[in-house]
Amino acid sequence: PLDRSQSYRTFKNISLPFDANQVNAVCQDNQGLVWLGTRRGLYSYNGYDLHEYQDERHLDRNQIYAVVHVNLDKEYLCLGTSRGVKWFDLADECIRSPFPHTEMTKAVRSLAVYDGYLWIGTQDYGLKRMSLSDGELEGDVLENGKETTIYSLEPAEDGLFVASYECLSRYD
DSSP states (O other): OOOTTSOOOOOOOOOOOGGGOOEEEEEEOTTSOEEEEETTEEEEEOSSOEEEEOOTTTTTTOOEEEEEEEESSSEEEEEEETTEEEEEETTTTEEOOSSGGGGGSOSEEEEEEETTEEEEEESSSOEEEEETTTOOEEOOOSTTOOSOOEEEEEEETTEEEEEESSOEEEEO
16 A cells, blocks of 8 residues: 655756766765766766766776775775776875776776675676785686676675676675
């Protein structure tokens, strides 16, 4: 039965520029700011205004497929792009990587923070993980791993769910 005592909820559409209208990832930081990874870069939304971040060398017209919030010595947004993992320093609002070698991982499609690691799902190179304590990057960590696209990563209490083109797996 429908409970009529509950209030009706409305949704407000947020207009993005036409060439950025494909939103691939949404993430909220510790300050409550909502971050959008789009086909044309990074945007933030504070509940009132939309703001575009442009860095011609790193983000301009670079499709962002995944966004996760990471606390290290500073707060970062970790961005999964076709050109690798980019680290957006939230304090300075610029690309500044604490682990430069993560940019060598190309065609990133998904990211997750789980069990002290940054998990990196790629388009053609399987699943990688990087230690958030020392930046050590490991190659394909899937058992019987194939060169496959990892579309989604979801941490859970009992493991990390990995969604690929071929199947859904749980890493424990």
